[in-house]
Amino acid sequence: MPSLETLPAWQTLVDRREAIRATRLVDLFDADPTRFDQFSLETEGLLLDYSKQPIDAATWQALLALAEACDLPAQREAMFNGTAVNSTEDRAALHTALRQPAAEPGPAGEAIHREVMDTRTRMAELAERIRSGEYMGATGKPIRHVINIGIGGSDLGPRLVLEALAPMVDGPAVHFVANVDGVELERALAVCDPETTLVLVVSKSFGTVETMANAHEAMAWLRRRVPSDAVIERQVLAITANLERVRALGLDPALALPMRDWVGGRYSLWSAVGFAIQLGIGSDCLEALLAGAHGMDQHFRRAPLDANMPVILGLLSVFNGTLLGRRSQAVVPYTERLGRLSAYLQQLVMESNGKSVDRLGNPVAVPTAGAIWGQTGTPGQHAFFQALHQGTDVVPVDFIGVIRPVAGERGDPLELTAHLFAQSQALMQGRGGADVPAARACPGNRPSNTVLIDALTPERLGALIALYEHRTFAEAAVWGINPFDQFGVELGKGLAADLKPLLGGATPETPLDGSTAGLIARYRG
Numbered sequence: 123m124p125s126l127e128t129l130p131a132w133q134t135l136v137d138r139r140e141a142i143r144a145t146r147l148v149d150l151f152d153a154d155p156t157r158f159d160q161f162s163l164e165t166e167g168l169l170l171d172y173s174k175q176p177i178d179a180a181t182w183q184a185l186l187a188l189a190e191a192c193d194l195p196a197q198r199e200a201m202f203n204g205t206a207v208n209s210t211e212d213r214a215a216l217h218t219a220l221r222q223p224a225a226e227p228g229p230a231g232e233a234i235h236r237e238v239m240d241t242r243t244r245m246a247e248l249a250e251r252i253r254s255g256e257y258m259g260a261t262g263k264p265i266r267h268v269i270n271i272g273i274g275g276s277d278l279g280p281r282l283v284l285e286a287l288a289p290m291v292d293g294p295a296v297h298f299v300a301n302v303d304g305v306e307l308e309r310a311l312a313v314c315d316p317e318t319t320l321v322l323v324v325s326k327s328f329g330t331v332e333t334m335a336n337a338h339e340a341m342a343w344l345r346r347r348v349p350s351d352a353v354i355e356r357q358v359l360a361i362t363a364n365l366e367r368v369r370a371l372g373l374d375p376a377l378a379l380p381m382r383d384w385v386g387g388r389y390s391l392w393s394a395v396g397f398a399i400q401l402g403i404g405s406d407c408l409e410a411l412l413a414g415a416h417g418m419d420q421h422f423r424r425a426p427l428d429a430n431m432p433v434i435l436g437l438l439s440v441f442n443g444t445l446l447g448r449r450s451q452a453v454v455p456y457t458e459r460l461g462r463l464s465a466y467l468q469q470l471v472m473e474s475n476g477k478s479v480d481r482l483g484n485p486v487a488v489p490t491a492g493a494i495w496g497q498t499g500t501p502g503q504h505a506f507f508q509a510l511h512q513g514t515d516v517v518p519v520d521f522i523g524v525i526r527p528v529a530g531e532r533g534d535p536l537e538l539t540a541h542l543f544a545q546s547q548a549l550m551q552g553r554g555g556a557d558v559p560a561a562r563a564c565p566g567n568r569p570s571n572t573v574l575i576d577a578l579t580p581e582r583l584g585a586l587i588a589l590y591e592h593r594t595f596a597e598a599a600v601w602g603i604n605p606f607d608q609f610g611v612e613l614g615k616g617l618a619a620d621l622k623p624l625l626g627g628a629t630p631e632t633p634l635d636g637s638t639a640g641l642i643a644r645y646r647g
């Protein structure tokens with residue numbers, strides 16, 4: 123596997139780096155009024171405008187050559203066909219198989235497809251029985267509330283989707299509980315009637331301590347408050363890839379909804395992890411979400427690199443973050459419905475690509491994923507945009523706009539859209555001149571992408587999330603890293619387990635570092 127910095131295409135980019143830094147975006151537009159046509163494309167109801175990036179035809183060709191030199195197309199095919207692309211864990215990464223249409227077994231093959239469809243059928247049957255009121259709680263009352271207990275990938279995806287598709291929610295109210303501090307659980311229990319509440323315990327591993335602790339609490343609440351021995355069996359459902367552990371929680375593995383080890387947690391909303399989504403918006407809307415994601419899968423798999431939206435976004439991320447040293451990236455959706463997107467992308471991008479070794483275990487020679495962060499516009503404009511306009515760091519921005527409302531949604535996107543376009547224009551143009559005092563001058567020349575969605579329907583949302591998944595894969599392919607493991611997360615988990623008894627008063631077997639010892643002493647007072 124060639125290392126990025128040894129590739130001629132990378133050298134070409136490095137050689138051009140100073141010229142790129144000196145490029146003025148406004149000059150590029152002056153020189154070529156058709157620039158928007160050249161550096162924008164539309165697919166699956168999403169328009170991507172990347173003309174406000176400091177690229178010209180030659181730079182763009184070098185970036186595309188880099189993608190070819192890194193074997194991006196072969197890596198992409200390996201992911202789709204079920205090769206163990208997660209090499210450190212010897213697993214495939216088949217989230218794309220989860221959104222394959224029922225009638226078409228995809229590149230991962232018949233057996234996987236059958237398994238996916240079996241689970242999808244089971245989910246749909248159960249969801250419709252619950253939504254229709256046919257499936258009832260232990261005391262014979264229909265389910266009105268769902269508490270989704272899960273963290274990380276077992277929380278963020280369903281939460282993002284249900285918030286984004288709120289106008290379509292017509293099922294039980296879904297409450298999400300991720301943190302172990304008790305606040306979210308308390309809030310959920312305060313508004314739920316125990317006899318009409320279904321608890322979903324969602325954990326791929328079924329060993330995540332936060333999730334297990336919250337599940338125990340919620341189950342104790344149900345036992346206390348519902349006068350039926352059947353309450354746990356009727357009102358607690360496990361969703362997991364580790365069916366053996368389900369019994370330890372006192373649940374029947376045969377009733378659990380399964381997922382497989384070939385779907386990573388942060389890519390799992392398309393699996394049984396999305397059951398809360400299905401309960402909230404129904405199976406037809408969930409199918410539409412999957413169809414939108416599948417549409418983006420098809421585009422990613424088939425479109426040539428130079429007309430491939432995820433590849434383009436991935437290359438621009440490498441271009442800004444690795445070549446130009448712009449180590450953080452903001453994502454600003456202009457709708458509160460996507461208020462959860464930055465949290466979702468933090469796990470997707472930073473857990474996938476916050477890596478320092480390549481797929482062979484050798485240290486990477488160039489920086490990989492930096493920080494991705496953001497907030498909705500317009501509130502973000504009144505918070506951190508000052509730094510985007512006048513700060514010393516250049517932060518590339520992904521603006522996300524929605525052109526028209528969906529049925530049942532109030533408001534006219536015109537006001538929001540005007541703000542969005544104005545911000546990307548202001549970042550590019552800046553403000554200066556002899557009569558502008560220094561404190562008021564904005565340097566401009568700050569790059570951004572704009573993704574415009576025609577309407578925030580389930581299909582478009584599916585396509586948007588899949589777009590960012592594949593963008594994350596594309597940049598990992600160029601960096602030569604494995605985006606599907608997350609061993610860094612394990613270290614802290616292990617240490618927390620070791621420290622817990624010490625916080626309770628036990629004596630450490632080996633001396634602790636001075637800081638940790640001092641903090642424990644203060645905690646214990």
Ligand SMILES: O=P(O)(O)OC[C@H]1O[C@H](O)[C@H](O)[C@@H](O)[C@@H]1O
Nearest residue numbers: 274275276325326327330387611
């Ligand atoms: O679904 P679970 O097994 O409970 O895992 C929940 C989360 O745990 C860890 O933090 C992993 O790094 C995440 O990728 C995962 O989504």
